[in-house]
Amino acid sequence: MADQPASQPDMRALRRRMHSRYCSRAWVLGRDNPAVPIAQVTESLARKLGVADQVWIAQVQTAWPSIVGAPIAVHTRPGSFERGRLYVYVDNAVWLNELSRYHRTHMLKRLQERFPHIKDVILRLDPDIGRAGA
Secondary structure (H helix, E strand, C coil), rough: CCCCHHHHHHHHHHHHHHHHHHHCCCCCCCCCCCCHHHHHHHHHHHHHCCCHHHHHHHHHHHHHHHHCHHHHHHHEEEEEEEECEEEEEEHHHHHHHHHCCCHHHHHHHHHEEEECCCCCEEEECCCCCCCCCC
C-alpha cells in the first residue's frame, strides 16, 4: 500500500501525456481546424495510396460512350494515364488512322471538359486484341 502514493503521480503524468498526444489541436475540430468534405479526404487518401489515377480512369471508362459517342466507343477504350496523357486503345488500324486524322482534337476537347487534367490524347492499337484468341 505504500507504493500507491508513489504511483499516483506516474498515472497523472501518463494521463497528461496521453491527453496532449491524442487531444491535440490536430485531432479536435474548432475555429482553426474546420470540417473537411469527405470527397476531399478520399481524394487525398487515394493520392497518398497511389490509386488516384485508377479512380478517375474508372470514371472516364464509365462516361466514355457519352464523351466520344457510341460509334467511336465501340472501337476504342481508355487505357492508361501517364504525365497528363491519356492513352486510348483502338481495335484496328483503319479506326486508328481515322481517329488520328479527324477526331483526336475533338476527342481531347470533350475529355478536357470533364477531366481538365488530361493534357493530351495518344491513340494506339489495342495491345489486348491479339491476346483474346490465345
